[in-house]
Amino acid sequence: MTDEHVEQQQPREEEQEVDDRLLRLAADFDNYKKRAARERAEYVSLANERLVKELIPILDDLERALNAAEQHEEAQLEEGVRLVYRSLASLLERQGVKEIATDGKFDPHVHEALLAQPSEEAAPGDVLDVIQKGYTLGDRVVRPARVIVAE
């Protein structure tokens, strides 16, 4: 046996240490990846769970409104629908949903022109009427406002 051979079989302490660190780091990395994938799935279901929990009382209110309808209690039915509307609108607002403004000029980034009409009062390019409200979520357009524009 040569001296060199012996050295390869018994690596010096520092080499062993670096190898150990490499193995530990690789194991940590692997564990982290597994945990991250698990957490990702949990985060999604938790985020949804929070929303779902808020939607269930709204379903309750709808059921109550339907019961009122069946008993021809029109005033209660109407009040119930108003309550449901307010609850759902407020839930969406808390989620960061905002109604797109339609007072003023047509903006192709947030509006969709369904029709162009001549108008005596409005300037060309003004929004004349809203066919369907539009909404943003954060800085994204969830749905453009569908509008009629002045020619």
Place this chain on the structure above:
Amino acid sequence: MTDEHVEQQQPREEEQEVDDRLLRLAADFDNYKKRAARERAEYVSLANERLVKELIPILDDLERALNAAEQHEEAQLEEGVRLVYRSLASLLERQGVKEIATDGKFDPHVHEALLAQPSEEAAPGDVLDVIQKGYTLGDRVVRPARVIVAE
């Protein structure tokens, strides 16, 4: 300079290679952590966005129902509420929400007893009446069913 000193300043090739692998692995790990945190936030907002997008048409239908109410079109109002109820119930179902069964024995895991009443027809411990429906999401109880139990 001793021979040993020279060896420390110029590590052998294998050592250099292990050091490089260690550095690369550490850098990969770090990048992975940053990406995972970013993805986690994106997943949550995407998951919510999907739900939010499904809720907006329900808000539209509620608005239409309210318009019908204002114009005293009672039949249209009632039909609108039914539509909203079906949409929301189906959305929750697709999210994995299930109504808790209440036909049979009281089950403390999914039921909450609000009251115990004597009953001639039902066996002791049977659910007599449901005050508020309960729901599960996957294997979790979102809300227990609130019931009246036979004594």
